[in-house]
Amino acid sequence: VAQSLGTRAVIAIRVNPDVSAGGHAKISTGKADNKFGVSFSEAERLYAQAANNAGLKPVGVTCHIGSQITELAPMAEAFAKMRGLVERLRAEGLGVERLDLGGGLGVPYFNQPTPPTPDDYARMIARTMGGLDVAYSFEPGRMICANAGVLLARVLHIHERPEGRKFAVLDAGMNDLIRPAMYDAYHDIRPVKPRAGEPVVYDVVGPICETGDTFTRDRALPPLEAGDVVAFMSAGAYGAVMSSEYNSRLLVPEVLVKGGDWAIVRPRPTYEDMLAREAPAPWL
Numbered sequence: 001v002a003q004s005l006g007t008r009a010v011i012a013i014r015v016n017p018d019v020s021a022g023g024h025a026k027i028s029t030g031k032a033d034n035k036f037g038v039s040f041s042e043a044e045r046l047y048a049q050a051a052n053n054a055g056l057k058p059v060g061v062t063c064h065i066g067s068q069i070t071e072l073a074p075m076a077e078a079f080a081k082m083r084g085l086v087e088r089l090r091a092e093g094l095g096v097e098r099l100d101l102g103g104g105l106g107v108p109y110f111n112q113p114t115p116p117t118p119d120d121y122a123r124m125i126a127r128t129m130g131g132l133d134v135a136y137s138f139e140p141g142r143m144i145c146a147n148a149g150v151l152l153a154r155v156l157h158i159h160e161r162p163e164g165r166k167f168a169v170l171d172a173g174m175n176d177l178i179r180p181a182m183y184d185a186y187h188d189i190r191p192v193k194p195r196a197g198e199p200v201v202y203d204v205v206g207p208i209c210e211t212g213d214t215f216t217r218d219r220a221l222p223p224l225e226a227g228d229v230v231a232f233m234s235a236g237a238y239g240a241v242m243s244s245e246y247n248s249r250l251l252v253p254e255v256l257v258k259g260g261d262w263a264i265v266r267p268r269p270t271y272e273d274m275l276a277r278e279a280p281a282p283w284l
Helices: 040-051 073-091 118-129 142-148 179-183 271-276
Strands: 009-014 056-062 098-100 135-137 151-160 166-170 189-191 200-205 214-221 229-232 254-258 261-266
Touching: 009 040, 040 056, 040 073, 056 073, 056 135, 073 118, 179 214, 189 214
Parallel strands: 009 056, 056 098, 098 135, 166 200
Antiparallel strands: 151 166, 151 229, 189 229, 200 214, 254 261
């Protein structure tokens, strides 16, 4: 296509540095058995091949080894390998202008080790990459937006079993916030107006007919009653974007807040809106 337009498409090649990192197996992307990227030997071959193609212009290499990384050592290992790749490509006479180091620096979630700060991250990169004349790209992702959003849910009822287990059943479900079901992710849960009294241990669940529709088990919270509103903290990353209409549940409205101002930026759809997207087949 580029050649037909009389131009060269600017490209970068993603490399798999074979470094294990990430807060969960499903968000680790930098090991050799993950689907992402090509090996170093493949990258060198493909880079040279692209440089000799009239329609391609390779300008850089990129990597991303995982998400929710709470220590710098695996990143430093991967970045050192990427530096070596850049130096080998240049030694072969190939130009490398850009190096994308991906993202993955952990969010300070409430129950996990405090991750390194962006300043710590920058100092590590300066040590690892010092003197390498290249333009860097970074993909901070969840570190920016995770703690900027909450999911509000209302308690539908408290279901108590004879043996004493208490379920706090919410109007929010796994379709609204799938991370606990998919990644065993922890979200701090805070009543908007906490009730007085000793903490009570709850399993906090949604209303969907799936055992996986469970946000947390054995969580000590202030006493809850039907009608109370709770906030799931750190829901600004992989909340709305991974939500669905599973079980014919309407997507929640999204509200943007700044100081004392707020606006609905995505209204809740109606059932008519949802069903209108399902056109009947012409033979029915």
